Amino acid sequence: MAKEQVVDTYQDYVNDKIQVEDEEGHYELDEEDESPIEEVRITVPNTDDPTIPCNTFRMWFLGIFWTLVIAFINMFFYLRQTGITLGYSVVALLSLPMGHFMARVLPTRQFNLFGWRFTLNPGPFSLKEHVLIGTMISCTGATAYAVDIVILQKVFYHDHKPFIAGYLLVLTTQMTGFAFAGALRQFLIRPAHMVWPANLVYVSLFRSLHHTTERPEDQGRMSRMRYFYYVTLGSFLWYWFPNYIFPTVGVLSWICWIKPDNVVLAQLTGSNGLGFGTIALDWAAVTLYVQALITPWFAQVNILVGLVVVVYVMVPWAYYTNLWNSKSYPILSADLYTLDGGFYNISEVLVDNILKPEKYVSYGVMRMDSFFALTYGVGFAGLTATIVHVLLYNGKEMVQNWKTSRLGDEDIHTRLMSVYKEVPDWWYGILFVITLALSFVTCVVYDYMPWWALILALAIAAVFALPVGIVQAVTNQQPGLNVVTEYIIGYLLPGHAIANVTFKTYGYIVNTQALAFTQDLKLGHYMKIPPRIMFMAQVIATFLASTVNLVTAIWLVNTRPKICTEDGYPFTCRSTQTFYSASVIWGAIGPARVFGNKDGAIYSPDQWGFLIGALLPIPFWYATKIYPNVQWLKLVHWPVLLAATSNIPPGLPYFFTNGLFLGFVFMYILRRYRYRWWSRYNYLSSAAMDTGVAIGGILIFFIFQNNNINFPNWWGNPAYNDGTTIEDMNAAALDHCALASANYYGVIPQ
Structure with a gap:
């Protein structure tokens, strides 16, 4: 559909609703035509301008650039003892000046390529371009779960498979969930009460970075942009204390200090125990x-x-x-x-x-x-x-x-989105067929697990997609399927550790990925991003991130001696160690010998x-x-x-x-x-704190820790018994309550 036709379609709808057009050219709707959900009403605008460019060279260049960078950094930190995950907030902050710079320097002339007319610079860097860049980063935020299987095989089970086997495993488990997301749209995106609370933070962040005009009732109050920068600066400065200068302040087990040599008191109040009364800053x-x-x-x-x-x-x-x-x-x-x-x-x-x-x-x-x-x-x-x-x-x-979606009974945001072409079901279908075929090749040819196990795992992911999605869309909490998938395959294939974790990944992570893609689609719904462009951004970003995750992990495994062990510090792989324990419990030994x-x-x-x-x-x-x-x-x-x-x-x-x-x-x-303050600054506070922490973590690592420059030891940054730094020691010693990790008889396992 041409841009002029899109505008005409939109105008046909809003002619019945528009009362006034504001100074920015956005269409203001009746006050009554609002979201029925309070949190959405105060955060998400009920306006749209379909002429705003979003499928631009700038968006793709910055989105792909940051996808590659963040996928590498997150995988790199994932295997370290102190992990850091970078996502929306950091990239939103750093990509904004880059987008504005490209809008100033790129040529504005139009090109004609086989009848397709385009320009590298369609005007000012837009909010929608920015959101699409953030969406691509969202697909890289959580490192590919199946990478742990590759590490498990190489490091713990000494089972060396070719690179293509691990690559297909990572790629298929990350992308198969797209098809489920397509089926979930009418249940988890279009209904107004499916809020997806985490998206409200991102909406607040992006609006603050782009909209500087204030409502009359907010005149005289600190602008959202200035507030964001102040809180980011404060978060950045403070992060140096609990993570470099004064680590003890991050974990204050003050009750344990009454008598730190008392085992029971340490177990109940120490940070590595039950942590009763522990204060974390x-x-x-x-x-x-x-x-x-x-x-x-x-x-x-x-x-x-x-x-x-x-x-x-x-x-x-x-x-x-x-x-x-x-x-x-x-x-x-x-x-x-x-x-x-x-x-x-x-x-x-x-x-x-x-x-x-x-x-x-x-x-x-x-x-x-x-x-x-x-x-x-x-x-x-x-x-x-x-x-x-x-x-x-x-x-x-x-x-x-189901009935109302077919009858067209929709809220304001769904109606505003109706001017954009929806992604056809066959797009999702073709993607599913391709990933399913590659999944069979992965599991059968490279002997990860039998073909019937793959079908069963995907069936579990599909059955639970909607109920788990409803819980997450309403509460921001996601019940995981890791336990039930481990349990089922543990009984069906006892004694096979790799088959167990592979089955878990296809059942659990395909479900998780489906809901992650759905959440991003809901953000696009809120921000009025054309669905087809959103689909392409998600697919490309996931493909690139999966590739970078695996290559980075293999590089670290091949170049870091004793990785995933205490002697391999700082690459001690805490999450992978837990993953390994689960593979032993459910796979190598099996639930019949543990829970039967x-x-x-x-x-x-x-x-x-x-x-x-x-x-x-x-x-x-x-x-x-x-x-x-x-x-x-x-x-x-x-x-x-x-x-x-x-x-x-x-x-x-x-x-x-x-x-x-x-x-x-x-x-x-x-x-x-303090509702007025909360409605204006709460979600923005979360985004700003995350941004400050992420920037601080990057600088501390690459400037100091990566060069073995440690802060001098003192009570707030204690040395271990042999004089090594705080990062080498058990987390329990950080709060001067080391017996929290001992057994009842005061013995710390070695």
């Missing part, structure tokens, strides 16, 4: 899992309840009653142990990376700490609770969404979680029908509550408690009593 830590300024307050309350029940009630009871011989192990650890508390050597029970049952019986059963074991049971419950909760609370709604009744398995009670999770939402849903005026009953969200501890480990409890405190201040106190 490091933004990167306290917002890593909760995202306190984004997640709705009702969801944070559910997280708090789940955290208290599991971490501060169930775990101490299990540990100090010596359930599963737990006193022989630390109270919180992702490591695997023998009965007497030593580290479990999985190589003793494998031959050609396949479990030998007689060796397993002879060497002894695998043990884990009670926290790790209980969180698996809670994860089982969270899975079935998600299904039941969505069916009870959202079942009729999903049917209604085979060869001395002792964690079988965890499987009751499936039944408990399915039952928990039912009485609360029924109570809402009997007592419709009791509002708090409607806010009980079992999938979020049960998923509260799903990231512990590798996360630590104090990450959550400190994040929830920030959430109480910003999402409850300030929203309720």
Whole structure:
């Protein structure tokens, strides 16, 4: 459709609605024609100008450039002990002056290429170009999950496959989810109440960087742009203290200091234990899992309840009653142990990376700490609770969404988007056929897992896409499918570690990627980005990022001696170590020998979680029908509550408690009593803090740490026993509470 036709189509719609055209040429609609969701109403404009250029040379150049850069940096830091993830905020800040510069210097003449007329410089650098660049970076923000499988094979299982095998594995697991995103559009993007809260931060950020005019009621207040820069500067300056100059201030386990040689006190209050009372002054830590300024307050309350029940009630009871011989192990650890508390050597029970049952019986059963074991049971419950909760609370709604989408009953943002050509279903279909074919080649030709396992994994990802997506779109929390996928394939293919993690990746990550793409499509919906351009930006960015992630990881594995070990510091691969432990539990040994009744398995009670999770939402849903005026009953969200501890480990409890405190201040106190400030600055604050942290982390690493320039040791930056720096030591020693990582008898596993 030509640009003139697009404008005419848009004008036909707005003629019935327009009251006045503002000084920027944007169409202002009736005040009544607003989003029914308050957070969206105060953040997302209900206007659009379809003539704004977005599919430009500038957008593609900057988007591809930053995709390559960020994909490399994020993969590089992912394997380091102190990981950093760069995303929207940093690139939004850095790409803006680059875009303006290109708008000034690029030639404006028009070119004619086989009848296609275009220009390198269609005018001022636009908001829509900027959002598309950010969307491409979003596809690189989380490093490709399947890269861990490649590292696992090379480093832990010494199974060397050709580069093309790993490349196809990474590419297919990252891109297959696109087809599911296409099917989810009418359920998770078009309905107004599918908010996707994280997108409101990005909308606020981009609008602040581009719109400098103020509403009359905001005259005299600090501009959003100036506020953003001030908070970014403050975040950047402070980041140097907890991460370089004064690391102890980032983790203040002050209760433990009363008597740091008391094991029980250290386990309960130390940062590497349960972290009760631990204060963290490091933004990167306290917002890593909760995202306190984004997640709705009702969801944070559910997280708090789940955290208290599991971490501060169930775990101490299990540990100090010596359930599963737990006193022989630390109270919180992702490591695997023998009965007497030593580290479990999985190589003793494998031959050609396949479990030998007689060796397993002879060497002894695998043990884990009670926290790790209980969180698996809670994860089982969270899975079935998600299904039941969505069916009870959202079942009729999903049917209604299907009907209303066909009848054209849409909100203002959907109507504004109607002037743009939608992505045809066959685009998604062709992409799915290609990735599915390559997935079969990957799994069968390179012997990752049988063909039937691939079909089953993708079926699980597809079935759970909608219920998990509804939970994330409303609460900003995403229940993961990692546990259920590991569980299923662990029973179907016991003893095969690589097949287990491959199945998990195709089931879990394809689902996660589908929802990540859907979230980006919702951002494009809010910012009125043409869907076809958004689709192309996502596909190209994902392809490039997957390639760079894998090449970077292989380069590090081949060039860094002892990578993913303590001796390989700083490339200790914390997340990959947890991934390896899961491959042992679910794959090499298998759930029958861990959670079943085979060869001395002792964690079988965890499987009751499936039944408990399915039952928990039912009485609360029924109570809402009997007592419709009791509002708090409607806010009980079992999938979020049960998923509260799903990231512990590798996360630590104090990450959550400190994040929830920030959430109480910003999402409850300030929203309720300082609403004007909250509506103007809250989401912008989150973006600015993230930007300052990311810039600070990059500079500290490349200027100092990469050149082995360490800050002098003192009480706030203590040295380890042999004089090495704080980065080399166990995190528990950072807060002067080293016994938090010891077992009940005061022994720290070596």
